[in-house]
Amino acid sequence: MVSSTSSVTSAGALxxxxxxxxxxxxxxxxxxxxxxxxxxxxxxxxxxxxQTPLVRLFPWISLLLTGxxxxxxxxxxxxxxxxIWGDLLIGFSWSWLAGSIYWGWLRWEPLIHLPxxxxxxxxxxxxxxxGWGKIGNWFYLGSLLGTAITDLFFYxxxxxxxxxxxxxxxxxxxxxxxxxxxxxIQTPWGISWAVVLVDLLIVVGWRSLQxxxxxxxxxxxxxxxxxxxDSLFLLAASMS
Numbered sequence: 001m002v003s004s005t006s007s008v009t010s011a012g013a014l015x016x017x018x019x020x021x022x023x024x025x026x027x028x029x030x031x032x033x034x035x036x037x038x039x040x041x042x043x044x045x046x047x048x049x050x051q052t053p054l055v056r057l058f059p060w061i062s063l064l065l066t067g068x069x070x071x072x073x074x075x076x077x078x079x080x081x082x083x084i085w086g087d088l089l090i091g092f093s094w095s096w097l098a099g100s101i102y103w104g105w106l107r108w109e110p111l112i113h114l115p116x117x118x119x120x121x122x123x124x125x126x127x128x129x130x131g132w133g134k135i136g137n138w139f140y141l142g143s144l145l146g147t148a149i150t151d152l153f154f155y156x157x158x159x160x161x162x163x164x165x166x167x168x169x170x171x172x173x174x175x176x177x178x179x180x181x182x183x184x185i186q187t188p189w190g191i192s193w194a195v196v197l198v199d200l201l202i203v204v205g206w207r208s209l210q211x212x213x214x215x216x217x218x219x220x221x222x223x224x225x226x227x228x229x230d231s232l233f234l235l236a237a238s239m240s
Contacts, residue, residue, distance in 0.1 A: 029212070032214065036135070038221065039088060039218075041224065043139070044143050045228050055104045059104025062099075065096065069092060070093040073086045073087070073089030087136040091137055091138070091139040091218075094140045097119065110154065110163045124137040124141055139219060139222050141222075142208075159185070162181040166178075201227055
């Protein structure tokens with residue numbers, strides 16, 4: 001995890017004042033990492049339910065908001081005290097951009113969902129290769145991994161036809177489609193794959209949380225929040 005008690009206890013020879021400073025610094029880093037985890041989870045979870053209705057009604061507004069997120073991120077990045085939050089927000093702007101493009105104009109074709117969501121991958125990989133923007137880029141890649149796992153579940157359980165139907169019918173006529181999709185998920189095949197993929201997300205997220213760097217906590221928050229988002233969508237579909 002972020003703080004290591006062994007590293008603190010090994011400093012037994014330090015003066016009491018020094019030891020207190022070390023403990024205080026460790027606690028501060030742990031709190032900061034926790035905030036980053038929650039912020040990453042928030043940036044994946046809540047905007048899904050804000051951007052989805054917005055992009056359906058006003059896709060251009062959603063697209064233009066990408067610039068607002070990026071500008072705010074750059075402004076925060078220039079200040080030492082908010083630099084890490086600006087980094088995270090810039091990574092979030094890639095997810096927002098991809099979501100605006102796909103759900104605004106291309107949502108009828110699920111086959112291109114993941115390629116569109118991957119629009120920022122070349123930039124993210126280049127920045128990571130140069131050692132730039134680790135927090136934001138790892139957040140974006142974590143969010144993308146969660147999206148890829150969700151799409152994989154759709155393919156494995158035969159939900160793609162229902163996806164296409166839902167994107168083409170009036171929302172008032174979507175209930176029978178949701179019910180058919182839920183029935184497809186509740187088969188032994190669907191439940192088995194749900195368990196396997198959820199376990200995969202948990203393992204990836206948990207292993208990331210064992211590392212002290214903030215960008216891994218942002219990555220873990222994005223990955224693990226996929227479970228929350230998908231669960232909420234499943235609950236909403238079940239209640240429709």
